[in-house]
Amino acid sequence: MVIPVELSLDTLHLTVIKSDPLSSKLYAISENTETPGSKAYLVEIDSATESILRVAEVGTSATDFTLHRHDGKIYVTNWQGGSLLAVDRATFRVTRTYPFTPFGGMGYGENDVYKVAAGGPGRIVVEEQDQWIEVSIYNTTTGTKVANIGLREGGGAFDSTGRYYYHGENNSSGASIYRHDVTGDAFTQLAQVRPDGISYYGSRTVIVSENNQRVFWANAVMNANLAFEWKIGEEVFSCSPDGRFAFAEGKIYDINRRLAILGMPVSTRVSAFNSTTGKLVTQGNGKLLFNGITLPSALQAPVLQTPQWIGNVLTIKWTENSLETGFHLQRRISGTSAWTDVSTTVEQNLTSHPISGLNDSTSYEFRIRAFSPEASSDWSSPLVVDLNQFPSAAPVLTTASASTPYRVNLSWSLSGGNTGVVVERASPAAEDWQVIANLPSGTTTFAHLDLQPSSSHRYRVKAVKGNVSSAYSNIRSATTPALSAPGTPNISSYSAQAANRVQLGWSAVSLAASYRLERKRSTETDWSLLAEPSQETLSHTDNTVAAGTTHSYRLFAINAAGTSSASAVRTVTTPQLPVPTVPQNLAGQAHSSNKVALSWSDSTNETGYRIERNIG
Incomplete structure (x- = not known):
């Protein structure tokens, strides 16, 4: 018996990730929001074993979630669907759904749930999405709002006690960050700050360190009371438990030393740091990445891979899993000792680099190392690339x-x-x-x-x-074109070479397979065939003419498709034979009674002699 089974797979696409401060686990939302009708999944990750433990389907448009230590729940927003899901951490199943209003569009948002943050027992804070929003304290037991405050659009986070709530604005040129005390189910404002030099419109990302000592918002680093410490230069999306290490989109900062020390393993706004294992967790190339953060930092050497040779460009490839801010690539001709730089500024997280201008009949060696402001890796093992073994580019x-x-x-x-x-x-x-x-x-x-x-x-x-x-x-x-009759030939040279010889010549005619040469005397009316030269023959000597006669010549080109028209007629007159000169110095000598030997000087222009005698 065969039972057909159809599988539908959704790729890993993390949009939010947060760490459990009391274990090696992290939790994340995976949802491809660019695909219509996409599903959202809650993913449980173990940073100790570097594996995914459990996955639960959690609706759609899951814009945020929060880990609630006191409730033993994970609360997940379904913003456009108009609900908040409670996932039991023990069973990893949805145990309750809280109704909210689906988002009605900008300017019309009311009672939707876009952001959520865990407070004290039975309490969370939910935020709407609009230019002006209602931020509410929500009772998870009764499913009701117990307090609210009107603020500009943004985002927020609790400190680890669940007492102090920070809200950062994201929709105003004068955006500020607020600190509220929510004791007694009421918002009591303790501070409102706009640090100098922050990003113009603020940010909806607020990060509070697990020890509550540092707050990150809109390029600024502050303490728990929102006293300004340092302008970091870019937005921070996660941090270490003590707030020393801040993880931005492309770099890792040491806040105590006020500098960037490492590079992010991928360029991303979705990251989290687990305090139990000391690992930074991100997603790159469709998989989870785990990187330990230690001081002093040590970078792993990249591993060079088989290169690619296309169009006289050699692309060097490598694998790496370090927190570099760049790579240093060198080469040398095989058999030599001196290395030369290919590039000292290969960008971080790249895994290939094209090289042109190489001699494609030469063998090279390449090596690479990762670097950051904090450390450099060892050089990789050299990679030998003999370009003689690579084919040339296709013609x-x-x-x-x-x-x-x-x-x-x-x-x-x-x-x-x-x-x-x-x-x-x-x-x-x-x-x-x-x-x-x-x-x-x-x-x-x-x-x-x-x-x-x-x-x-x-x-x-x-x-x-x-x-x-x-x-x-x-x-x-x-x-090839169809065969046509050849063109008309041209007798280009014609002359009498002697009284009895005429020389003719012509140029080759395209498509000619042979020629026909005809002649007639000046006293004749009809042409007669003189010769049939081959395709390669471009001259003819007429040795059948008589002195002092006039002959006309014409030429035809011939192939299987037909015969050309006749060439222009060429006429040649042979010269008359000259009269021989008189023989000189005639002498005779009798050799016997019946034999006489005669001799004379040679004449010119003669063709023979006639000897006469007179008896008497």
């Missing part, structure tokens, strides 16, 4: 153009070193890739020849470096 195939019915011209760009380039061709609708050329290093053009007219082709190239190849380039297509 970019820029053109594939068919210049003739038999030829496609390709061109591409290369990036980085290579020992060769491979060109491949495929049919239009098939993956029948075949290598058509292995080219030398640096080659960026290729002509694919001997193709058929009206044929289609796809091309791609890759760079080769040693035993590794780049990714393939983009693919480009080209279709």
Whole structure:
């Protein structure tokens, strides 16, 4: 029997986190408020075992919660839904729901519940969300408001006694922080302060240390009576039990020393410090992060990981779990001793850094360390990166153009070193890739020849470096044009080289497969075939002419599609043969009674001699 089961998973997305001052546990709200219809979950975390113990579904729009030590409950707001949930800490189940009014929009908020803070036994303080709000003392036993006061929008927190309530405004250029005594179920104002140099509109985040000695609000550090101690420079979202360490969005401050000493493990406004384990708890990369805070501080060395080589940029990667404010990255050529700085200011919490300008046929070593104003880690173990083992960047195939019915011209760009380039061709609708050329290093053009007219082709190239190849380039297509008759040739040179020889020459004609050369004498009306030169032949010698004659010549280019029109007619007249010079120095000598030997000086322009004799 098969029972189908469908699971729906919600990712961890902490929006509020608070620590239990009496144990190693922390509690948090996880809700992805950017997703419509999202669910809110109450999460119980053990910082000793660094694990999640329990999870309870707690409605939606859970904007705040509070741990109530006296009631043994965790009170969770459902702001837009108009309710306050009481979760029993022992069973981790909702045991009671207090009705409130759903939020009606800015300017219309009334009796909604946006913020909540645990007071004394059976008492909490709830705050609305609007420009002007009602802050109320709420009886958790009867489910009624027993006192209220009108203040500007903001947020608040009790000290650990549940007697003194601090409210910080967040909606006024003159925002202030208030200290109230709620003894007797009434708000008695003890102080109203606007510290010098605080953020303009104040803040809705008020943090009170567990020992009640320090209050953080709107960039300011104050004591329990709201006497100003120090302007911290940024908003604080959690602190250590004694208020010495303050955790802002990006840095950790030592309030006693008035300086930033460490960096936050991630940039976040959601953090809490557990006094039992001395650990800071945050969320980063979808998981919980646990970091111990000690003095003097010690930073763990980062661990370099396999780098990435793309487009002649080497990206060095590492893992880290320290509280650095930055990283120091160095390199050297393998086999040398001197390190050089790549960067001394890699930002905190980054886990990669791109490096350009490297020689891609060189082996390098890299090392990295974390630093903060308080301490520096050891250098990481060196990472050897032999760029010869990394492929070059993929070429970019820029053109594939068919210049003739038999030829496609390709061109591409290369990036980085290579020992060769491979060109491949495929049919239009098939993956029948075949290598058509292995080219030398640096080659960026290729002509694919001997193709058929009206044929289609796809091309791609890759760079080769040693035993590794780049990714393939983009693919480009080209279709050769249909074959047409060649253009008209031109007899560009024509002359009589002798009385019986004419020399002709012409330029190559595109698309010509052969030529036909015709001739006629000046006394003739019809042309006759003289020669049929091949495609490669661009000249012809006519040795069949007679002296003193005139001949006309014309040339045709031929291919399978047809014959061109005739070239312009070229006419050549051969010169007359000159009269030979008179032979000189004729002499004779009798060698016998019937034999005479004759001799003479050679004549010019002769083609032979005629000897005559006279008897008598």
